[in-house]
Each structure stands twice: as structure tokens, then as C-alpha cells.
Amino acid sequence: MNTQATHLDFFEQVYAIVKEIPFGRVTSYGAIAQALGTKKSSRMVGWAMNACHTQPEIPAHRVVNRNGLLTGKMHFSSPTEMEERLVKEGIQVKNDQILHFQKIFWDPSIELQIK
């Protein structure tokens, strides 16, 4: 049937990890990609997030780029919703950038003990 179910699998993998992100924590696209075993296709993670609108339960605001920069904030209902939501969880955001990013960084490949 789905001879091209490649993206569906990938999307579900990404969603599963993003939903496991604990409160007040964030991760990066590359970290998720690496947890899936394809750290090089970090773009695909971002692409999957683009389709996250099909899954309203996806805390996409907890997923930022490797710089801790809210690169995808513009894809939310409002360009400020991502920032506001992160701050609401106790995450400090300044100039669209997460403060103490490395401190609150949550690596799925480690926390989920994915080898």
C-alpha cells in the first residue's frame, strides 16, 4: 500500500519524542533527528513540525534550533505565541532566543536512552 510511507513514519517518530519533552524543557531539531538515527536530516524534523498542525497536542514550542533560537515561532497561531508559551513554562526567552538553553536542553537520544 503505502510504498512511500517514509514521511508518515518519520512524523510519528518526531511527534512521539516531542510529546515526551518534560515541562520546562526544550530540545533541538538535530537532537530529535539524532535520536531517530538520522542527525543529518535535521531539516526533515523541521519539516515534520511543519505538519504538526495535524496534531494539536504537539508542544512544538519546546522544539527550537541548535542555537536555542525560536526559528519557527512564525508558524504558530501568532508569532509571539511560542515565546509567550515558553515563558509561561518558566523558560526565559530574550530576543526570540532561549536563555540558559544548554541548562534546560533535553536530549531525547539520552533521556529516552535511545542508542
Added chain:
DNA sequence: GACATGACGATTT
């Protein structure tokens, strides 16, 4: 099927 684009990352200059 070639060309361009994209919520990225790492490396090199």
C-alpha cells in the same frame, strides 16, 4: 526528471 525551497547542522574560510 530537473530546479528551487525549507521550523537545520556542522564545517570551513
Added chain:
DNA sequence: GAAATCGCCATGT
């Protein structure tokens, strides 16, 4: 240390 460049892979035109 900032800017430029390559890599990677799926999607759209």
C-alpha cells in the same frame, strides 16, 4: 568570531 558554504532529504513546481 562572523560569514559563507556544503550536506541531507523530502516536497512542490
